[in-house]
Amino acid sequence: HVTQGEIASRNETQLFVLFALFSPVLFFCLVFQTVQSHKPHFLALHCQEVGGKNFEESMSHVDNFVKELLSSDALKEYSRARVYLDENYRSQEHFTALGSLYFIHDSLKNIQQFDFKAKKFRKVVGKETCSETLESTPTLEKAKFPQDYFPECKWSRKGFIRTRWAMADCAFDLVNIHLFHDASNLVAWEKSPSEYSGTRQKALAYVLDRITDQRYEKLPFFVFGDFNFRLDSKKVIEKLCSDATMQTIRTDNNEIHKLVFQETDNDRKVILQIEKKLFNYVNQEVFREDNGTSLLEFDKELSVFKERLHEQEIGFPPSYPYSEDSSQGKQYMNTRCPAWCDRILMSPSARDMLLKPENEEKSIVYDNIGPNVCMGDHKPVFLSFRITAGAGKPNANKHKCCVVQ
Template identity: 85%
Template sequence: MAGKLTAAQGTGILLVTANVGSLFEDPENLQKTWLKEFCQTVQSHKPHFLAVHCQEVGGKNYEASMTHVDSFVKELLSTDAMKEYSRACVYLDENYKSQEQFTALGSFYFIHESLKSVHQFDFKAKKFKKVVGKETFSETLECTPTLEKEKFPQDYFPESKWSRKGFIRTRWALADCAFDLVNIHLFHDVSNLVAWEKSPSVYSGTRQKALGYVLDRITDQRYEKVPYFVFGDFNFRLDSKQVIESLCSTATMHTVRATDTNEVDKLIFQESDNDRKVILHLEKKLFNYVNQDVFQENNGTSLLEFDKELSVFKDRLHELEISFPPSYPYSEDSSQGKQYMNTRCPAWCDRILMSPSARDLVLKPENDDRSIVYDNIGPNVCMGDHKPVFLSFRITAGAGKPNANKHKCCVVQ
């Protein structure tokens, strides 16, 4: 499948992020399709090293879905696409009874049999150890030395007392190169009405604070600094106020207030003429826009000007050009693969971001542009409310040599 390594080919890397919450709400209809599309992506890109970062493992009703998680992981590990991956590390945060620590994150790492030497960092021993065999870690991830896991402090998001948002970090060494892989889940927008109030929204500020916390944490003085990839559900949204003003530029807004509290209950944007046609109906959890095509035409790229949350981190995080439609919120109806739900304004929530030094690894001059692909999985079928997003690239042998000489952490033991 991935074939024998040669210096010219380099090491094929495939990074995938997938919010899989929907798969556990309707496993009968969704899991088989999801796994089929995922496996087709693996077989198409033939990576030597595969990293899959999942969020909302187990779905909303985690306690009831625990058995579904185990069967999903078994199915994934036993697929034909995974047969030539002789080593695997699976980390599942399954300890939902520990509200202070539970993140519902799952990080899966697979190593192809042709890749001879892969090492993983032990954060307690502060050295790399060779990866052998297949191991699954769950329940007590806090005590697992090959990862760092944190849940965001509760006061970061006071509206949601037991938010499951947080991150998991692992560190790897292959092809003379060490790098961190960070699985992240940031806070969502609770109310469309609140998100619309100001630009940028209050929720955008909360995400910025949490992401800044993660970046500070993974680049602090405890360990040597290495290139890092941060991929997960960032919950980045389009600037609500600006995108609505753009979509409804010729409309008149009507405010409907709740009779008992006098709080804004809904906003209705109507055209002045044209029989006063309703263009947008906005409520706390309703975003019903008259023309969904705008989010799909040309992959929705006309709306990228309203995708601004990453710009705050432009010196610390980079992203390849987006050429796929907003990854969320797709319909969870298994027959509606390309339809968005009318709950939120579609947005690129699921992303693969990288440090400047990681970007240099991906965009090495000798890398053929055709070997670099940043796209979504399952564009035409139902994958749940999020479409998974992937980045495929190659690391050429010796790409990290300067780091290896400079950083003790790259000296493999």
């Protein structure tokens, strides 16, 4: 997943920040192409599921990935870096499998990072990598959601990591987040909205309350990661299968095992089959045509937070679940209903920081990366924008943390 933000001031010093969410298995070339295209002064990569599904066997590859990234020619002009990897899978109580990586360009002279224990900003110098026990790292705040938030999953890796940055006379928080998934298509279909939607709502509210409480100065914030937002399954199916009849197939215990939707004529052609982990619709083009915008009306999970979170207009196809076959970069897997799981959201004050000059086209871009290339089951998403120096700074005397010394 990729989130990317560009920051540039109106004066001669141009600040360009790239916020990005990447899976460690992404091709290096696409990471570097993004950097070369946007030439950011600040590059942030947020990862979820570090180490993949088989993290016990694959975690060593993450370290190699990071070493290659830090030493790559494409990033040679980024002399400062902070890398945070939650690799301690032996700790069920704390393990989130989140990774947050930040790279600062040589041309950005004055940047500081917040120390949450000392409650003050510190100048960023050199490159540092932290892993294993991130709970004791003072430059971040990390939390795993309580187990009772998602009792259906015996051991969840869902949670968030928060860092705080100051540059160009402004400051903001960056939050890497991973919310709960839909465990069963059949359960998601039962009612509108689904019970999974309520679970994600509870978890996101937990994060927002945590990062806006009274412990620290309130600042603009950007939250980007795998929210696992799904379309309203019941409403989507009603639209896709409005002229179909439904057959319910049950197990010996009378539990629903499968739903089959068939056309009333046309030889009773099957147009949709649903099982716990099967969503096989006859025409995937509905999710790709015009970027799937005809289905955005069913993307409702963010509406609950309309006063607290904002998002740029979506102009790309659903970001999940893509085929992991390297020859099918545009194909969705028949496992879940495609949805915009990967998002870049921001607080109202962060939205006010975005600058869109009248004489500059596409100064704000919200899109995906590698639309035709296999990049895992999630397609990276990026947001590119500019801000002026001092943007989001409410009051210099009251909010001294916004000032970079």
